[in-house]
Structure formats: structure tokens, C-alpha cells
Amino acid sequence: RDTGATIADAAKKNGAAAVEIGPVDSFSFGRGGEIIDGVAGEVLAAAFKLEEGEESEATEFADKSGYYFLSVTEVIPPAPMPLETIAAEVEARWRAADRDARVGAVVTKITDALAKGAPLAEAAAPFDRAPQPAILTRRSVNDTFSQELLDQIFAVAKGKSVSGRTGDGAQVIAVVDEIKFGAAPIGPDQIAAFGRFIGNQFDRELIDAYAYAVREDFKVKINKTLIDTQFAEAP
Structure with a gap:
């Protein structure tokens, strides 16, 4: 750059490539309303601070990932689209x-x-x-x-x-004229089996509740140690 070379020439000499983009407005839209991809917001903002024919100095990206140079070759005044x-x-x-x-x-x-x-x-x-x-x-x-x-x-x-x-x-x-609730996604055999299970559970709960009530009424005491001894396996 110090020798007066353009950004494109300087980039090529140093193994890099200059990318030409535009026309593009400050919102990343092209002349036909299409979105121009590949331009970082900070680069676009910096470009719109330059005059036509002006080049920027080396500027570091905000994320510290590298540097960029800018050269504005043409400024197109704003005008209604044809x-x-x-x-x-x-x-x-x-x-x-x-x-x-x-x-x-x-x-x-x-x-x-x-x-x-x-x-x-x-x-x-x-x-x-x-x-x-x-x-x-x-x-x-x-x-x-x-x-x-x-x-x-x-x-x-x-x-x-x-x-x-x-x-x-x-x-x-x-x-909404009518609301119907869908049938259960299980077969009649499964429903019957579930009914038997609920019935058995209910019967077991009744038996347990009855036994508890009898023990409470007659003050029945259970010696668990003696029961374990009686039913323990012989040595």
C-alpha cells in the first residue's frame, strides 16, 4: 500500500484476494432489492463513512479475527427505483x-x-x-x-x-357444532384386564382396611420377632 498499489494489487501480491461487492445500500440490499450476503455489518458501516475513491487503513474486526481494508470505487446517490x-x-x-x-x-x-x-x-x-x-x-x-x-x-x-x-x-x-371425545386407543381385552386389576387392588385395600380395623378394635398386637422365629428355616 505504501508504494501506491491498489488494495486489489496489494492483496494479490501478499497471497490474498480482494472481494468486490456492490452496489449495496446501508441495509445490505442490492439495487434490485435483493439481499447482498457476505458483508459484515461493521464493514458495511465503515464503508459508508468513506468518500468515493477513498480507501481505509487496516482495520481490525471487532472479534479480533483479522483485519480488513476498504476501497469505495463509486457512490450512487439515493434515488427512487425506476x-x-x-x-x-x-x-x-x-x-x-x-x-x-x-x-x-x-x-x-x-x-x-x-x-x-x-x-x-x-x-x-x-x-x-x-x-x-x-x-x-x-x-x-x-x-x-x-x-x-x-x-x-x-x-x-x-x-x-x-x-x-x-x-x-x-x-x-x-x-364448532359438536365435540366428540376419541375412543381409548386400547382393545377390549386390555380394558377387561385393567378392570380386573383395579378390582383386585380395590379388594386388597378393603381386606387391609378391615384387618386394620379389627386389630384396632380388639387391641391385637403383632410380635414380628416371634413370627419370624416360628417361620424361620431350620439350620
């Missing part, structure tokens, strides 16, 4: 926002009608919509029912309604 380059994106965003606003207004009107006691079919009829019955479980995730929407549905009481987005951005209004 309409022809963003027209399609602007139109798509406007249409999406307009659709969301319209759908949101319909959802609000339907949910207001439901809150006043109207059946779902009646509340949706003015908007040319008809209820579609569905039997759901907590695992019924699909393009229509997201996990978030299912969690809302299973959190409300019978007769209540919830709304949420589908996978493609549309809106769903769900009314």
Missing part, C-alpha cells in the same frame, strides 16, 4: 393488500352476525358462501386448516366460532 423495474411487484402487493382488506371486511361482518346468534349458513349467505362441514382432529393439518387454526378451534366451546388464514392466504371461519 417504475418499470418494480411495477409488477408494486401491483402484486397492491392486489394482495386490497384482497386482504376485502376479505377481512367480509370476515368481520360474518363474525359479527354469528355473535348476534345467526347460524353460519345465514351469516355467510349474503356473501355467496356456504358452510362446508368437516370432522377434525388435532392432527387434521392441511392446506385449509393450519396447526394454529386447529389449536384455536380445539380451544373454544361448542357453538363458538374462530377465524384464521389458510395456507394460500384465504380466510376460514369455523363454528
